[in-house]
Amino acid sequence: MTDTRIVKNEAESRYEAWVGENLAGFANFSIRGDVAVFPHTEVDPAFAGRGLASAIIAFAMDDVKDEYAVWATCPFVKAWIDKHPEAGVRVAV
Numbered sequence: 001m002t003d004t005r006i007v008k009n010e011a012e013s014r015y016e017a018w019v020g021e022n023l024a025g026f027a028n029f030s031i032r033g034d035v036a037v038f039p040h041t042e043v044d045p046a047f048a049g050r051g052l053a054s055a056i057i058a059f060a061m062d063d064v065k066d067e068y069a070v071w072a073t074c075p076f077v078k079a080w081i082d083k084h085p086e087a088g089v090r091v092a093v
Helices: 052-064 075-083
Strands: 004-009 014-019 022-032 035-043 069-072
Touching: 004 052, 014 052, 022 052, 035 052, 035 075, 052 075, 069 075
Parallel strands: 035 069
Antiparallel strands: 004 014, 014 022, 022 035
């Protein structure tokens, strides 16, 4: 089985899912003061159906939740936050 890893790529301002040596998906973000903005999440169709988008967002939310509120302009991120209140994400208003 191929290794999957989720990483924060500061240089590209995104969280990435890698399957082996292939970039399988990502979620863009930017920091505006005390708010982390998530405008877009994308998974390569070749890797669809593996839960990678959810894994990326879970990793990202865990990474930012203690320092930032989250403004989810990406519908997938918003839905993930709504579905996982246990994650403790503060939503920016």
